[in-house]
Amino acid sequence: EPEVTQTPSHQVTQMGQEVILRCVPISNHLYFYWYRQILGQKVEFLVSFYNNEISEKSEIFDDQFSVERPDGSNFTLKIRSTKLEDSAMYFCASRTGTSDHEQYFGPGTRLTVT
Amino acid sequence: TQLLEQSPQFLSIQEGENLTVYCNSSSVFSSLQWYRQEPGEGPVLLVTVVTGGEVKKLKRLTFQFGDARKDSSLHITAAQPGDTGLYLCAGVRWGNSGGSNYKLTFGKGTLLTVNP
Numbered sequence: 007e008p009e010v011t012q013t014p015s016h017q018v019t020q021m022g023q024e025v026i027l028r029c030v031p032i033s034n035h036l037y038f039y040w041y042r043q044i045l046g047q048k049v050e051f052l053v054s055f056y057n058n059e060i061s062e063k064s065e066i067f068d069d070q071f072s073v074e075r076p077d078g079s080n081f082t083l084k085i086r087s088t089k090l091e092d093s094a095m096y097f098c099a100s101r102t103g104t105s106d107h108e109q110y111f112g113p114g115t116r117l118t119v120t
Numbered sequence: 121t122q123l124l125e126q127s128p129q130f131l132s133i134q135e136g137e138n139l140t141v142y143c144n145s146s147s148v149f150s151s152l153q154w155y156r157q158e159p160g161e162g163p164v165l166l167v168t169v170v171t172g173g174e175v176k177k178l179k180r181l182t183f184q185f186g187d188a189r190k191d192s193s194l195h196i197t198a199a200q201p202g203d204t205g206l207y208l209c210a211g212v213r214w215g216n217s218g219g220s221n222y223k224l225t226f227g228k229g230t231l232l233t234v235n236p
Contacts (some may be wrong), residue, residue: 010162038220049163049208049226062221097162099224107151107170107212107222111162 008032010112012098018118019088027083027115029098037101038081039109040073042066042094049097054082088119123147124209124227132161136198141230143209144191152192154183156210163208189214199234202207206231 011030019025031038040052053063055073063071072084081100085092095116099109125144131141143152151170155163167176169185169192176183180203182195192209210224 012162034232041224041226048228049210049224051223051225054221054223056221062223095160101222108153108165108168109222109224110165111155113162114160116160 007035010098010100010110012096012112012115014115015113016116016118018120021090022087025085025088025117027085027096027098027117029081029082029083029112030079031098031100032102032110033079033103035100035110037061037103038073038075039099039101040083041097041099041111043097043114044094052083052096061086085117088117090119093117095120123213123225124211126209126227126230128209128230130231130233131229132235135197135200135234135236137234138195139199139232140193140195141207141215141232142191142193143211143227145198147188148189149211150189151215152185152189152209152211154192154194155210156206157206157229159206163210181191196232199232200236201234204232204234 013028038055043049053067054061070086074082095114097114100113101109127142151166154166157163167183172189173187174185182199184193206229208229210226212222
């Protein structure tokens with residue numbers, strides 16, 4: 007069964023460093039998302055992406071964040087200068103088409119900023 | 121104020137018991153999805169309900185979407201230890217489906233423990 011994959015599973019970085027989190031969405035899906043979950047808190051929307059552009063972003067998704075689909079399979083989230091408060095699980099999700107509500111999530115990348 | 125309130129927050133029951141968990145809001149949703157999440161893993165989609173009043177069954181799990189599309193429930197019959205996990209409801213708010221965005225708003229979840 008097709009699934010969303012994410013790498014790495016765990017990333018440890020120092021404050022101020024850049025990190026890139028990678029996702030491979032399900033192959034026939036057209037809509038892509040990043041969410042994050044701070045330990046003990048609920049899952050929060052960061053950004054949605056369709057047709058090679060951001061369709062919506064939350065207030066969390068400031069200028070330090072960017073997303074890219076560099077090729078036909080990968081979808082990346084870059085944090086330019088990480089802060090301690092960026093420590094969280096980051097989930098990628100994807101969805102097929104216009105009227106399909108179902109989003110499928112990857113296993114997540116645990117980002118630890120020290 | 122939480123947009124999606126899930127209750128109870130924690131539930132510990134014995135194997136074989138029935139249970140219901142709730143997801144409530146004052147807002148209308150285009151759809152609600154139920155996910156199950158294990159520690160350190162991503163949410164796994166269980167079901168999507170789209171039509172007000174809709175009932176969907178997945179083996180021993182029954183999901184219902186409220187008539188007004190503001191609430192949903194998950195009922196588990198004869199719970200088993202394998203049902204243990206965090207159950208999350210997440211919805212697409214009415215009006216957020218415009219432009220095909222469909223961003224999800226999540227509740228905090230119900231942590232279910234089924235004891236053998």
